[in-house]
Amino acid sequence: MALSLRKKKGPTKFQQASDGSMTLIEHVRELRNRLFFASLGIVAGLIVGFLLSERVFDLLAAPYCGLDTSWTLGKVGQGKCDWLILGVADQLILKLKIALWLGLIVGAPVWLYQLWAFIAPGLHRHERKWAYVFVAIAAPLFMGGATLAYFVVKHSLEFIMTAGVLGQTTQLEITAYTGFVTSMIMIFGAAFEFPLVLLMLNFTGVVTASRLLSWWRTVVFLSFAFAAVATPDPGPFGMTLLAACLTLLYFIAVGVAFLNDKRKGRGKEIYAGLDDDEISELPEERVPVGASDPIEAPTAIDAPTPVEKPQSIERRFDDMT
Secondary structure: OHHHHHHHOOOOOOOOOOOOOOOHHHHHHHHHHHHHHHHHHHHHHHHHHHHHHHHHHHHHHHHHHOOOOOOOOOOOOOOOOOOEOOOOOHHHHHHHHHHHHHHHHHOHHHHHHHHHHHHHHHOOHHHHHHHHHHHHHHHHHHHHHHHHHHHHHHHHHHHHHHOOOOOOOOOOEHHHHHHHHHHHHHHHHHHOOHHHHHHHHHHOOOOOHHHHHOOHHHHHHHHHHHHHHHOOOOOHHHHHHHHHHHHHHHHHHHHHHHHHHHHHOOOOOOOOOOOOOOOOOOOOOOOOOOOOOOOOOOOOOOOOOOOOOOOOOOOOOOOOO
16 A cells, blocks of 8 residues: 555656656755765766876976976976975875866766756757857867966966065965966966857847947957956066957957857847937838727616615614714
8 A cells, every 4th residue: 555655646756757847856856866976976086186186286386396496406397396385284285175176177077967967957959959069168268268377377487486576586385376376277267268158148149249249349458457467477478368369259259149140130130220329210101090989978877766764663873873
């Protein structure tokens, strides 16, 4: 009897109803299972990252260790330099941080698939198609921004360290330097996703390509302002390089938006030649309004028949009551 009642409750956690719908509890259970498998992928990547953390640190430290300084131990550019360590556990914590970053990258196919498998059933077919396209574009854009950040740090670090009040290079604290490089990589990588945001707005019909192109002065100004704040080099080299890349990606995104508008037939707008404060012209053709049908006068309503008060009822209250 218990088994029959359990079957009548509905689909199990591995099944869905005939129409694909799920209850709130089933969604929570599915989310729990997805998070569990995503965590396994991150833990597996963490183990791999822990084994590769020293090689990755040598890659991050190459711009600093490649400088021609007096305290470099061994050959220049071999990743062996004298670091300043303030805490006892700083080296171990830094190794765990690098391992976690690598774990997220190595385990990305697992946790991204689990995230997509949880979201995809609620999307339409065309939305899934564009999601694949945008994810495929976002990864190379981020890698391009990360590579540019590494290049800028490598060529501007010597100028930054020798342009201070001491006039010479000094030792760097290991955690502060690693945080500086990784922050630059994250900032540049996120900045390179800006054209993808513009394409998403265009493909969803929020803005047209002509409207995006009309913002080019503002975009160029904001690109240089962002580059001036984000780049560590106070000189014009890093700022100009980042701003030029962002501007180029912006115009590429506008070109793709024009192709998308032409494909969807959104090239001609009704109010394309009007300013925001200009009133649109009314159509000249006026349709005459005819006379309405006559309304008949209402009939008179007979007055109600008065009701006589029975004489048998005694009056027990006065008029005031």
